[in-house]
Structure formats: structure tokens, C-alpha cells
Amino acid sequence: TIVGVPRESAAGERRVALVPKVVERLQAKGLDIVVEPGAGAGALIPDDSYVRAGARLGDPWPADVVVKVAKPSRMEIGRLKSGAVLIGFLAPLIDAEGVRALADAGVTGFAMEAVPRISRAQSMDALSSQANVSGYRAAMLAAEHLTRFFPMLTTAAGTVPPAKVLVLGAGVAGLQALATARRLGAHTTGYDVRPEVAEQVRSVGSQWLDLGIEAAGAGGYARALTDAERAEQQRQLEQAIGGFDAVITTALVPGRTAPTLVTAEAVKGMRPGSVVVDLAGESGGNCELTEPGAVTVVHDVTIAAPLNLPATMPEHASELYARNVQALLELLVDADGALAMDFGDEVVAGACVTREEP
Numbered sequence: 001t002i003v004g005v006p007r008e009s010a011a012g013e014r015r016v017a018l019v020p021k022v023v024e025r026l027q028a029k030g031l032d033i034v035v036e037p038g039a040g041a042g043a044l045i046p047d048d049s050y051v052r053a054g055a056r057l058g059d060p061w062p063a064d065v066v067v068k069v070a071k072p073s074r075m076e077i078g079r080l081k082s083g084a085v086l087i088g089f090l091a092p093l094i095d096a097e098g099v100r101a102l103a104d105a106g107v108t109g110f111a112m113e114a115v116p117r118i119s120r121a122q123s124m125d126a127l128s129s130q131a132n133v134s135g136y137r138a139a140m141l142a143a144e145h146l147t148r149f150f151p152m153l154t155t156a157a158g159t160v161p162p163a164k165v166l167v168l169g170a171g172v173a174g175l176q177a178l179a180t181a182r183r184l185g186a187h188t189t190g191y192d193v194r195p196e197v198a199e200q201v202r203s204v205g206s207q208w209l210d211l212g213i214e215a216a217g218a219g220g221y222a223r224a225l226t227d228a229e230r231a232e233q234q235r236q237l238e239q240a241i242g243g244f245d246a247v248i249t250t251a252l253v254p255g256r257t258a259p260t261l262v263t264a265e266a267v268k269g270m271r272p273g274s275v276v277v278d279l280a281g282e283s284g285g286n287c288e289l290t291e292p293g294a295v296t297v298v299h300d301v302t303i304a305a306p307l308n309l310p311a312t313m314p315e316h317a318s319e320l321y322a323r324n325v326q327a328l329l330e331l332l333v334d335a336d337g338a339l340a341m342d343f344g345d346e347v348v349a350g351a352c353v354t355r356e357e358p
């Protein structure tokens with residue numbers, strides 16, 4: 001089976017779907033890897049390294065399996081052969097038309113975001129591996145924009161209290177943001193609508209903010225709040241947020257626009273020099289004043305809504321992602337490296353968003 005690794009074409013995307021270490025392992029399993037020249041450039045991986053790992057350089061698009069990070073453009077879909085397998089973040093809940101285009105092209109698509117979040121599939125969980133990068137980077141950004149220290153300092157020139165950091169939405173990204181902010185010395189508090197998260201927040205040394213609203217949904221995700229719950233949540237958060245130097249928001253509900261947790265009123269109540277880092281910008285943002293992709297300052301509060309943070313740490317983000325792709329690929333091939341997709345397998349069936357009928 002030939003596996004193609006294209007150079008990512010989306011603006012600002014610096015990750016690559018496979019790294020040389022993983023190429024080596026896949027070659028050993030009988031797969032033949034073709035890497036587009038420059039595919040690793042954004043992640044600072046030279047073509048040579050791929051060749052030394054056993055890959056060929058060439059056109060990746062006619063391959064049997066094409067592995068990507070970002071969803072393919074229409075032009076890229078046009079270059080896939082009919083019957084090909086495509087693996088990547090295909091945004092199935094957001095980009096229905098893109099998924100239809102794959103189906104029309106006769107492509108069998110596996111979306112990394114659709115891999116079921118069960119123990120057996122943890123090694124393929126790219127949402128988690130990339131959310132860890134985002135959470136880490138979010139805490140760093142909050143520290144960078146804040147006009148105050150994160151850690152407590154006791155110096156001859158005086159004592160500085162630790163910054164208070166609140167993380168709203170304590171899934172994978174939120175927990176990593178909490179852990180990172182705490183390592184930088186901040187006093188950290190986490191909040192979520194899934195009650196089981198309280199213990200996880202405490203386990204990273206953070207306090208748990210309890211607003212008495214529970215909204216656990218299917219598959220370990222949150223459900224959307226009712227209007228009444230949302231109003232109550234915003235009211236309570238408006239009171240709480242003024243006590244924090246930095247608020248990092250990560251709240252998402254699959255397939256929906258992000259919930260508004262930080263209202264304009266709440267921002268008004270923050271001390272000058274405080275920071276909001278909104279990781280939900282891609283889905284509209286958790287802060288009412290968020291401008292996705294921009295850093296804005298409102299009443300002397302900085303609101304940063306960075307897009308695609310994993311691409312800002314392309315080396316490790318690619319390494320982790322490549323291992324997720326490797327694990328999924330290994331599930332799709334037999335011992336000789338030939339495609340053998342078992343659609344009776346919960347993980348294979350769950351991740352599959354389009355399927356070419358044999």
C-alpha cells in the first residue's frame with residue numbers, strides 16, 4: 001500500500017501528518033511512503049530526513065492512502081484517485097459540503113475527530129494530542145499578555161502575589177492550561193459543566209469552581225445549556241470573573257457554535273491589565289468580545305483569540321499527530337501492509353465519514 005504525505009496548503013498550517021520516526025515504523029510494517037518535497041518544512045523537518053527513514057519523495061496525491069492534517073481543499077480532493085483512502089481532520093460536523101465532495105470523488109474518508117473516545121482508541125486520539133498543545137500555548141499566551149507576574153515573588157523590592165487564573169471548560173485543553181499555569185506559579189481554578197471534571201481539576205492542583213449547573217452529554221462531551229441555564233451561568237460568571245487576572249476559555253459543544261461564558265459585562269469587571277485567552281475562536285468564541293484570530297484590548301483588558309495554536313508548535317504537534325495517524329493506519333492494514341478495513345470494528349466504523357462501496 002502506498003501512503004502519500006502532502007505538504008499542507010492551509011494558511012498558517014505548519015504541521016505535517018507523518019514525521020520520519022513514524023515513517024520508519026510504517027515502512028517496517030510493509031507500507032510504502034511517498035512524501036511531497038517540502039512537506040516537513042513548516043515543522044523544520046528536511047526532505048532528507050524522510051528519505052533516510054525510507055520514504056520516497058514524489059507526488060503524494062495518487063497514493064492509495066493520503067494522510068493529512070487539515071481538511072483538503074477542493075483542488076486537493078480533485079487530485080485524489082477514486083477509491084483512495086484519506087485520513088485527516090475532515091471537520092465532518094462543520095463542513096458537510098467537504099464531506100459530500102469526498103463522497104462524490106469516491107474517497108473513503110477517516111476523520112481524526114470522529115475516532116471514538118474509548119480506551120482502545122486512545123493512541124489515535126488526535127483531538128486530545130493537539131488539545132494538549134493548545135492548552136499549553138494558551139497558558140503561555142496568558143502569561144505573556146498579562147501586565148503582572150504569574151508566580152508569587154518575595155524580593156527586597158517587595159512582595160508580589162501570585163496571579164489568579166480561571167480556566168472555563170476543563171477538558172483536555174483546559175486541564176493542560178491549568179497544569180501549565182500552575183507550573184508558572186499561578187493560583188489556578190477550573191470550571192466545567194461536566195461534574196466528573198471536578199476531580200481531574202483538583203488532581204492538577206487547581207481549585208474547582210462550582211456553579212451548580214450540570215450538563216453532561218453523550219460520548220464524554222457536554223450538551224448545550226438551556227436558555228435558563230445559560231443565563232444563570234453568565235450571571236454567576238460575571239460575579240466570579242472580576243476576581244481573576246487571567247481567564248482562559250476552552251468550552252466547546254460538538255457541532256455547535258461555542259457557548260458564551262464571558263460576557264462584555266464580565267470583561268468590564270476585570271482589573272486593567274487582565275487577560276482573556278479564548279481558545280474557542282474557531283467556533284465563534286466563548287467571550288462576547290472575541291474577534292477570532294485577533295488580539296484586542298477593551299477597557300484595558302487584553303482579549304486574545306488565537307486560531308490553530310497547535311500549528312504554532314509544529315514540531316511536537318506533528319510528532320504527536322503522526323503517532324495518532326500511525327495507530328489508525330495500523331488498524332486499517334493487515335500484517336503485510338495491505339489495506340484490510342474492517343467496518344465491523346467500532347473504531348474503524350466510527351472514524352469513517354465517507355465510504356467507497358466495493
Ligand code: NAD
Pocket residue numbers: 116117118119121122125127128131168169170171172173174191192193194197219220221222223225250251252253254259261
Ligand atoms: P471539548 O473540547 O469538546 O470541550 C472542552 C470542555 O468544555 C469540555 O470539558 C466541556 O465539558 C466543556 N464545556 C462545554 N460547554 C460548556 C459550558 N457551557 N460551560 C463550561 N464548560 C463547557 O472537550 P474535550 O476536551 O475534547 O474532551 C471532553 C471529554 O472527552 C474529556 O474530558 C473526557 O471525558 C473525554 N475524553 C475521553 C477520551 C478517551 O476515553 N479516550 C479521550 C479524550 C477525551
